[in-house]
Amino acid sequence: MRRKSLTWVGWIALFFLAAWLRLNNLESTPIHADEATGAKILSQRIEGTGYNFDPKHYHGPFPSLVAESIARLSGETSWVDLSLFTLRLGSVIAGLLTVMSPLLWAKTVGVVPALAAAACLASSPLLVYYNRIYIHESWLLLFGIITLAALHRLYARKNLPMAIISGISIGLLFAIKESFVLSILAWAGSATLLLVIHRPKLRLHRLRPQSLTLVFLLVLASFGTSSYFYSDGFRNLQGIIDSCKTYIDYETAPGHEKNFSYYLHFLLWPKKTVGTLWTEITVFALAAIGLWRTGKERKSGSIGIFLATATLLHWILYSCIAYKTPWLMLLPWGHVCLLAGLAFYNYQTLSLTQRRSLLLLFIGSIGWQIVQSREATGTYANDERNPYAYVATSRDARKIPEWIQQIQALPEASIRQNNRIAVIGKQYWPLPWFLRDFREVEYHPIPNKSLADYSIVFALPEQNTACDARLDKSHDKFLKSLRSNVPVSIYLQKDLAKAWYQTNPQ
Incomplete structure (x- = not known):
């Protein structure tokens, strides 16, 4: 009874640790460009203008559907009303549920390994940082772990309910992001390896009709679930077709091409750029111990080999793709955290020295991760030297609304009938988020003929030269930072600029 109580105390403590790391000063980091894009999609839902999946530029609809419910509960019903806290709360919830997800494995691997895995998930700076941002990968990680648990139970029990649950989980993965297919490939490769190891004489003709029925139900549930979300509740059947077209039509943004070893360097190689020493290599070391500890046993060894192989295949698949961003590693790194928990599998069979050494490594790892998480989300949250702050929004951008309000409050501006704002260029996100309180804002890919008539013009780098030529005589130029x-x-029109200089001589 005492041990059971201590176990629940451990789970509760980990939950509150995870909540503290993810919720503390949640709105302090300026909105990321991808968040702002997602917020605009969300605004279409809450304003009732309808949702249509775009296979060229956007990911699955599930996160925005969850965010819509949170926004409505918060009383935020428009693009202007949306707050950063509301926008990010869905990712936080996904992160907290992810920390609790090793409970699904507790009966299989033991309570202590499950708690250890949860501690790794709770404190990982990678997970903490991106659980605080409105992106799809937090949900992808959560349902990835749920799907693994469901498939494991389906393999063990082979019953209809588990086939349907597994199918729904896979369908939700698709409804979150199209990259789920990489995980399916990695899991299939891992499962194939286990079949080769444990059942070398397996033949297709030995598969029972019941197994084929379960597979059919799994596929049907998966297709039905993903179709429901992509078609907006079967109201737009074109969305189902578009969800498949995304694999052909999707256009990645330029500037994210990295070399093959990027993810290894990002997660494992120690980096002293600013603040602490950035690396998650100690959790990787625990994962290696977990593989070694379970490798000799049939049941736990299968799980260890599966997780290790799936991690390796995820890394290979993602590394072969030129487009790379840190958040794509959330689901693969979740596998590593689960495997790290297995370092404590049957820990009572270890010698006293081994147990003390393992515990020391574990405590040091979690403590180091907490320090990194605090610095990554605090002092250096949007510092480009922080390895997790990828293409971070500048604090200059956050000051733009206040600056425009001060300009428009000038007497020279208040007597005007025209206080229009123009944004020239294509890669302008997250600028629309900061300009959403202003009514007369127009977006143009290139300068238009009446450019000099706008009170304020924002120009992205590719349009600087053209705007300089058009606005040299009518406007004064200021340089600010938008993103890293x-x-x-x-x-700014010259009369407004002159008035601004007089009120702000610095």
């Missing part, structure tokens, strides 16, 4: 290594030029 992405400046934005702001042109």
